[in-house]
Amino acid sequence: xxxxxxxxxxxxxxxxxxxxxxxxxxxxxxxxxxxxxxxxxxxxxxxxxxxxxxxxxxxxxxxxxxxxxxxxxxxxxxxxxxxxxxxxxxxxxxxxxxxxxxxxxxxxxxxxxxxxxxxxxxxxxxxxxxxxxxxxxxxxxxxxxxxxxxxxxxxxxxxxxxxxxxxxxxxxxxxxxxxxxxxxxxxxxxxxxxxxxxxxxxxxxxxxxxxxxxxxxxxxxxxxxxxxxxxxxxxxxxxxxxxxxxxxxxxxxxxxxxxxxxxxxxxxxxxxxxxxxxxxxxxxxxxxxxxxxxxxxxxxxxxxxxxxxxxxxxxxxxxxxxxxxxxxxxxxxxxxxxxxxxxxxxxxxxxxxxxxxxxxxxxxxxxxxxxxxxxxxxxxxxxxxxxxxxxxxxxxxxxxxxxxxxxxxxxxxxxxxxxxxxxxxxxxxxxxxxxxxxxxxxxxxxxxxxxxxxxxxxxxxxxxxxxxxxxxxxxxxxxxxxxxxxxxxxxxxxxxxxxxxxxxxxxxxxxxxxxxxxxxxxxxxxxxxxxxxxxxxxxxxxxxxxxxxxxxxxxxxxxxxxxxxxxxxxxxxxxxxxxxxxxxxxxxxxxxxxxxxxxxxxxxxxxxxxxxxxxxxxxxxxxxxxxxxxxxxxxx
Amino acid sequence: xxxxxxxxxxxxxxxxxxxxxxxxxxxxxxxxxxxxxxxxxxxxxxxxxxxxxxxxxxxxxxxxxxxxxxxxxxxxxxxxxxxxxxxxxxxxxxxxxxxxxx
Numbered sequence: 001x002x003x004x005x006x007x008x009x010x011x012x013x014x015x016x017x018x019x020x021x022x023x024x025x026x027x028x029x030x031x032x033x034x035x036x037x038x039x040x041x042x043x044x045x046x047x048x049x050x051x052x053x054x055x056x057x058x059x060x061x062x063x064x065x066x067x068x069x070x071x072x073x074x075x076x077x078x079x080x081x082x083x084x085x086x087x088x089x090x091x092x093x094x095x096x097x098x099x100x101x102x103x104x105x106x107x108x109x110x111x112x113x114x115x116x117x118x119x120x121x122x123x124x125x126x127x128x129x130x131x132x133x134x135x136x137x138x139x140x141x142x143x144x145x146x147x148x149x150x151x152x153x154x155x156x157x158x159x160x161x162x163x164x165x166x167x168x169x170x171x172x173x174x175x176x177x178x179x180x181x182x183x184x185x186x187x188x189x190x191x192x193x194x195x196x197x198x199x200x201x202x203x204x205x206x207x208x209x210x211x212x213x214x215x216x217x218x219x220x221x222x223x224x225x226x227x228x229x230x231x232x233x234x235x236x237x238x239x240x241x242x243x244x245x246x247x248x249x250x251x252x253x254x255x256x257x258x259x260x261x262x263x264x265x266x267x268x269x270x271x272x273x274x275x276x277x278x279x280x281x282x283x284x285x286x287x288x289x290x291x292x293x294x295x296x297x298x299x300x301x302x303x304x305x306x307x308x309x310x311x312x313x314x315x316x317x318x319x320x321x322x323x324x325x326x327x328x329x330x331x332x333x334x335x336x337x338x339x340x341x342x343x344x345x346x347x348x349x350x351x352x353x354x355x356x357x358x359x360x361x362x363x364x365x366x367x368x369x370x371x372x373x374x375x376x377x378x379x380x381x382x383x384x385x386x387x388x389x390x391x392x393x394x395x396x397x398x399x400x401x402x403x404x405x406x407x408x409x410x411x412x413x414x415x416x417x418x419x420x421x422x423x424x425x426x427x428x429x430x431x432x433x434x435x436x437x438x439x440x441x442x443x444x445x446x447x448x449x450x451x452x453x454x455x456x457x458x459x460x461x462x463x464x465x466x467x468x469x470x471x472x473x474x475x476x477x478x479x480x481x482x483x484x485x486x487x488x489x490x491x492x493x494x495x496x497x498x499x500x501x502x503x504x505x506x507x508x509x510x511x512x513x514x515x516x517x518x519x520x521x522x523x524x525x526x527x528x529x530x531x532x533x534x535x536x537x538x539x540x541x542x543x544x545x546x547x548x549x550x551x552x553x554x555x556x557x558x559x560x561x562x563x564x565x566x567x568x569x570x571x572x573x574x575x576x577x578x579x580x581x582x583x584x585x586x587x588x589x590x591x592x593x594x595x596x597x598x599x600x601x602x603x604x605x606x607x608x609x610x611x612x613x614x615x616x617x618x619x620x621x622x623x624x625x626x627x628x629x630x631x632x633x634x635x636x
Numbered sequence: 637x638x639x640x641x642x643x644x645x646x647x648x649x650x651x652x653x654x655x656x657x658x659x660x661x662x663x664x665x666x667x668x669x670x671x672x673x674x675x676x677x678x679x680x681x682x683x684x685x686x687x688x689x690x691x692x693x694x695x696x697x698x699x700x701x702x703x704x705x706x707x708x709x710x711x712x713x714x715x716x717x718x719x720x721x722x723x724x725x726x727x728x729x730x731x732x733x734x735x736x737x738x
Contacts, residue, residue, distance in 0.1 A: 010657035014686050035719045042688045046656045091727060095700060097693040100727050104689060107726055 001287060002065040006045055008057040013045045020065055020074075027067045033127065036108035041074060043101040044123050048078035056080060056119075066287055070129040074109075075122055075287075082116040085333075113333045115306075117280025124330075178334070181216065185338050188212040192345050200356035205349050206238050210320075213342045214240065217335040219322045221300060224310075225249065225272060226318040226350065234276060234319060247295045249273050269293035272319045275307040279316070281336075282307045285326055302326045308339055312347045320346065372432035373398075376406065379439045384575075385411045387483045389534065391575035391607035392417070395583065396600045397544075404431035405542050405598035408439060412450050415484045418442070421495065421540040421602050422476035425516075430470060437463065438474060438517075452478035452491030453512075453527040460493070460517045460525075467518025474517040477540050481532065481604055488538060490528045493517050496543055499561065501569035503535035503606075507562050537569035537578070537605040544599035551591050560589075575605040637662075639669045646671065649680035656690025663697050670702060675709055677702060678736075682715040687723055695733060712736050 002023040006016045021038045029037070041063065048061050056079040064075040089106050092099040106112055111126040192209055199205055210222050221241060225234035234249040249272050269291045275282040284290050285304020290297040305323030309316060320343045322331075331339065376398065384392040394407045404424035411417050420442055424431040441459050449455060455478055467473055477495040479488055490498050494516035497509040512526035532538070541561075548556040564585055568578060582601070640647040646669075654662060677698070681687075695711065702709040713735050716724070724730040 010655075013657065013688075014653060014655070035722060039688070039719070039723060042655070046688060046690060050656065094729070094732050095696065097696045097700075100689040100692060104723070104726060 001067070004063040004065070006049075006061045006063060008049050008052050008059070008061065010046065010049055013042055013049070016045065016063065017042045020063065023065055024067065024072075028069075029067075029072075033129075037072070037074060037127070040105045040109050040125050041076070043104050044074075044076040044125065047101055048076060048080060048123075051080045051083065052078065053081060064287060072127045074125040076125075077120065077122045079120055081119075082121040085114040085116070111332075113330075113336070115281055115283065115336065117282075118278060120278070120280055122283070181334060184216050185334075188216055189341065189345075192342070196345065196348060196352070200353050202349055202353040203238065206346060209342055209345060209349075210238065210240070213322070213338065217322065217331060217338050218324065219305065219331070219335075220324040221303070222323070223272075223296065223300075223321045224318060224346070225321075226310075227251075227316055234272060237318070241299075249276075249295055251276065270295060271307045272296070272321055275309045276316055276319050279309050279311060279314075281309075281340075283330070285323070286330065296321060296323075304328070304330060306331060306336065306339065308343045310343050310347050310350065312351050317347055317350050368429050372429040375429075375432040375436050379406045379408070379435055381407075381409045384409060385417060387417060387481070388415055389606060390481075390483055390532075391605050392419075392603065393575035393579040393605075394600075394602045395579055396598070397595070398598050404435060405544065405600040406435050406439065407540070407600050407602045408442065409602070410443060410446055412446060412480075416450065416480065416482045418446060418450060418452075418455075419479040419481055419540055419602055419604065420476065421542060421600060422474055423495070423542045423544075423598070423600070424472065424474050426470075426472040430472065434463070434467065434472060434474060437466075438476070442478075450480055451527065452480050452489055453514075453525040456491050456493050456514060456517070456525040457523060460523050461521060463517055464521045473519055475542075476517065479538070479540060479604075481538075483532070486532045486534075488530050488532050490530065491525045493523075493525065494519075496541055496546065499539040499541075499565055500530055500532075501537045501539075501565045503533050505566055505569070507566055532604075533606075535606045537565065537603065539565060539601060539603055541601035542598060544595070544597035545586070545601060547597055548586060548590050548599065549593050549596070550589050551593055556586065556589055569605065572608055573605070574607050575603045578605055579603055637665070639666070641669075641671050641674075644673065644675045646674050646677045647680065648677065649683070651679070651681065651684045653686035654684060654691035654694055655686055655688040659690045659694035659697075662694050663701070666698055667701055670705060672706070674702075674706060677709060677711045678714055679711065680714045681717070681720055684720060685717065687716075687720045689723075689727075692723065692727060692729055695729075699732070710734075714738065 002020070004016055004019060006012055017038045020041055021034050024034055024037055045061060045063070059079045061079075062075075062077040064073075064077070066073040066075070086102065089103050091103050105123075105125060109125040110128050113124040113126075115122040115124065188209075191212065195205055195208070206224060210224065213219065214222065222239065223236060224238040226237040227233075228235050228248075232251060234251065236248070249270050251273070271282045271284045271290060271294060283304075283306050284296075290301055290303075292301075296303075300323055302325065303323040304326050305321065307319055307321040310318040310320055320339070322339055324331075380396055381394065384394065392409060394409065396405055396407055398405070404426055406422055406424075408420040408422075409417060410420070422435065422438055424434045424438070426434070438459065441462060442455065445455050445458055449458075456476065463474070474493065475495040476493045477490070477498060478492075479490050479498060481488055488498075488500070488510075490510045490512055491514060492498075492512050493514045497511035500508045500510060502508065508530065510528055510530055512528045514525040515523050539561075546556055546558050546561060550556075564582065568581060573581075579601075582603075586599075637651040638647075638649050640649075648666070651662075679695075699709070699711050702711070711733050713724070713733050715737055716735060721730075721735060724733065724735065
């Protein structure tokens with residue numbers, strides 16, 4: 001094998017072609033073949049140089065000469081943008097100054113293959129000879145006549161005719177093979193296109209397609225990789241031999257293209273990575289064997305073939321490596337074409353399947369959120385019971401479509417009411433389901449006891465298994481408001497404190513010990529009893545309130561809450577009026593800043609007793625569809 | 637290369653190579669030197685060791701140019717080496733540029 005490098009300069013072509021000729025002469029080629037090869041090389045190099053864009057002129061053209069009697073391959077590798085290899089190659093009209101180069105190459109060489117990639121192209125020119133003895137006999141005959149190259153013998157002898165017959169048979173055989181190949185290819189393409197529209201599923205489609213490809217291209221194996229969702233690696237998605245598990249191929253960050261002058265060490269070891277990053281076909285095997293560190297080498301080291309990037313527009317989707325045993329010739333031009341066509345089909349199907357999945361996922365998510373929203377709405381109390389001398393008002397606003405917050409009011413016997421505020425840590429339907437369970441459990445438990453601490457302990461034991469298995473927990477505050485006895489019994493499971501504003505305007509923060517539900521199975525919850533005097537106001541809330549932010553990034557905070565309560569409580573307002581005022585205070589604080597968490601509160605306030613009017617009012621619930629929306633309150 | 641005007645003939649000789657690398661200079665030199673009143677151009681290729689398709693194009697350009705200026709001008713190739721002769725035969729340009737030996 002001989003490797004030559006040619007700078008992008010027409011002046012150097014002759015010299016390089018001469019060097020190549022000398023090498024080939026040493027391999028034993030005879031004069032006519034030497035002339036032919038030299039000519040083909042000259043034209044190929046001229047082409048590569050003439051069409052090289054300015055930015056590739058620093059990169060030399062590489063020429064590889066591979067001779068293995070009786071086969072010869074000349075490779076010319078350039079860095080131009082490449083061109084479309086014409087199907088038909090006729091001579092241009094006689095007065096035409098340009099356009100004979102490709103014709104000459106095709107005429108003097110037996111087989112020509114043009115592999116075009118993005119930024120690098122390889123022209124492969126082949127010559128095959130009959131057995132060596134025949135060649136030697138030819139050589140002696142040639143040396144005897146002066147004008148030996150294109151001698152037209154006027155009279156044809158029998159051996160000549162026999163040779164011509166053999167040649168014709170060979171040509172017919174080749175044409176028949178080609179016809180067969182093309183019709184198989186066409187049939188496969190029809191099968192494939194009819195499936196493309198019908199199914200959105202990738203794996204079975206790809207399996208069938210690639211199975212067909214193996215037959216048509218006479219390949220032995222394939223490995224299809226797809227880009228992982230995080231775009232950091234190429235994962236094997238499908239392979240002709242599922243037992244072999246070539247490792248995943250890691251991409252450099254941002255999929256930076258290879259710098260061809262300084263090969264990245266990762267790329268040097270993986271042809272699949274080269275194809276992916278360079279967005280071009282990469283040949284392997286033969287003169288470019290797989291590097292030992294290549295993921296394919298462990299099982300397919302003795303193979304040759306090519307890796308084709310699977311691309312849609314300029315987006316990389318994956319790679320397709322196709323190979324055959326190393327003792328066979330490289331894929332022919334037609335076979336490479338089929339591989340390319342089929343990889344384009346794959347690209348379409350991959351994108352199809354992805355879009356379909358995305359659409360389905362979106363629908364499922366939207367539906368899930370609808371369900372969860374509905375659940376949440378049903379949990380909230382429909383009206384506020386009236387209490388002697390006190391009024392109740394509650395508010396619950398969701399930051400996202402579904403929240404984990406809720407409040408509840410359970411009227412018990414004799415002017416006693418159980419107030420509940422809870423925050424389920426977590427999102428979506430699971431959080432909503434736990435909230436629903438909690439809601440039901442509280443109501444069930446109050447059949448046996450109305451002591452908040454005991455209620456919390458029981459519910460914790462019952463919910464512990466489920467909560468801990470999904471790593472969720474619930475903070476809650478339960479307050480038994482005994483209006484007749486003028487006291488509040490408070491228990492808390494890791495929740496924000498209860499704020500109680502007395503008639504003297506002093507604010508008391510009540511925070512009995514207790515862990516959130518779902519952390520430990522057996523928890524003892526503390527209970528605190530505080531007096532509920534006339535003229536006082538109690539506030540239960542979730543941390544969405546204190547953690548509300550304003551445009552400057554400041555939190556609303558406990559201090560502000562304290563201060564507001566201190567100022568407003570006990571001024572002869574109803575609970576719903578207070579609630580209204582608080583909400584406007586909160587709104588003006590937040591301005592347009594979207595909610596980051598659910599906001600819930602429950603107010604129990606000393607109210608002037610009104611004779612006839614019932615103090616039943618519909619609760620305000622605001623379930624914002626988008627975090628930034630300020631939805632108008634429901635009309636009473 | 638040497639260019640010599642001899643009555644109705646223009647003789648070109650001592651052309652070491654004619655190819656893509658020097659076709660432009662070949663054509664411009666000859667275009668400049670093309671005298672009036674010639675009816676043939678004889679190009680001596682005995683010393684020309686290299687010719688490629690670019691060189692063929694140069695000869696065609698010469699022919700087109702000469703015909704535009706002086707009407708029917710014949711171009712003959714003198715003593716081409718076997719490889720050079722081969723490329724003319726391959727491209728059928730031996731019909732356009734008759735080959736002479738002598």
